[in-house]
Amino acid sequence: MVAGRVSFVGAGPGAADLITLRGARRIAEADVVVWAASLVMQECVTEHARPGAELVDSSKIAHEDVLALYARAAREGLRVARVHSGDPSLWGAVQEQYDAAEALGLEVEIVPGVSAFGAAAATAGRELTIPEVAQSVVLCRLEGGKTPMPEREKVREFARHGTTMAIFLSAARTSQLVEELRAGGYPDDTPVVVAYRVSWPDEMWFRCRLDEVAARCKEHKLWRHTLFLVGAALGASGTRSHLYHAGHFHTFRKPDREARRALRASRG
Numbered sequence: 001m002v003a004g005r006v007s008f009v010g011a012g013p014g015a016a017d018l019i020t021l022r023g024a025r026r027i028a029e030a031d032v033v034v035w036a037a038s039l040v041m042q043e044c045v046t047e048h049a050r051p052g053a054e055l056v057d058s059s060k061i062a063h064e065d066v067l068a069l070y071a072r073a074a075r076e077g078l079r080v081a082r083v084h085s086g087d088p089s090l091w092g093a094v095q096e097q098y099d100a101a102e103a104l105g106l107e108v109e110i111v112p113g114v115s116a117f118g119a120a121a122a123t124a125g126r127e128l129t130i131p132e133v134a135q136s137v138v139l140c141r142l143e144g145g146k147t148p149m150p151e152r153e154k155v156r157e158f159a160r161h162g163t164t165m166a167i168f169l170s171a172a173r174t175s176q177l178v179e180e181l182r183a184g185g186y187p188d189d190t191p192v193v194v195a196y197r198v199s200w201p202d203e204m205w206f207r208c209r210l211d212e213v214a215a216r217c218k219e220h221k222l223w224r225h226t227l228f229l230v231g232a233a234l235g236a237s238g239t240r241s242h243l244y245h246a247g248h249f250h251t252f253r254k255p256d257r258e259a260r261r262a263l264r265a266s267r268g
């Protein structure tokens with residue numbers, strides 16, 4: 001009998017064509033596809049699953065039921081695709097399932113996916129790392145949800161860096177979010193991209209100032225499935241990466257002498 005396998009597949013932010021080729025292949029190969037209908041678009045599963053595959057909506061069952069399913073996969077040599085929204089490495093409750101599947105003797109793998117923060121940046125047409133403005137991205141969430149936060153992980157502490165932040169799972173408490181960001185030093189006019197259900201048919205996004213976030217989210221009744229991108233990079237323009245500057249050289253390209261002199265002079 002072939003060994004059973006569980007593939008934790010990142011489905012991407014929603015749209016069926018934003019899954020990776022490998023992820024789609026794993027769904028197509030699966031005897032059982034487990035997915036949360038509230039977080040992953042139905043088409044993402046039905047477009048890729050083979051006819052006759054068993055489809056299980058994980059939002060209707062408990063963790064123990066999923067474990068029972070993995071135990072069956074181990075007994076019967078089934079291939080399971082466990083589909084998670086975005087990328088499985090972020091807020092997917094994947095680790096406990098991965099460890100349990102491994103303990104059952106199943107072959108286990110993770111197939112990465114497009115996370116909501118990259119999808120939101122793409123929708124807004126923004127790069128999150130702009131030279132001389134922001135070279136780091138903090139992925140975080142507000143405390144106060146169902147999951148306890150480790151000490152030292154308050155939004156205000158991360159905000160002190162003043163770089164780009166991508167804030168998940170926080171739309172239900174936007175006033176608190178704005179207060180935390182202000183306490184960390186972001187000025188009221190900091191540009192923010194608010195992105196709701198990116199790549200779903202009812203996607204909605206807008207750009208506003210930090211001091212407008214709470215009112216605008218209330219106006220649009222956004223309290224879930226929303227991501228916040230915060231920081232000067234969201235509004236920056238006119239900066240230029242030196243990587244493609246004609247005066248910059250690297251292993252695969254020689255510099256133009258004149259451009260190199262100009263680049264050196266600009267750096268002082």
Ligand SMILES: C[S@@+](CC[C@H](N)C(=O)[O-])C[C@H]1O[C@@H](n2cnc3c(N)ncnc32)[C@H](O)[C@@H]1O
Binds near residue numbers: 013085092120197225
């Ligand atoms: C449980 S987390 C899962 C994150 C996911 N693993 C990822 O990499 O994007 C759910 C949160 O991700 C964000 N999110 C996921 N998909 C989204 C989408 N399509 N549009 C906007 N935000 C999304 C929201 O902040 C939502 O509350």
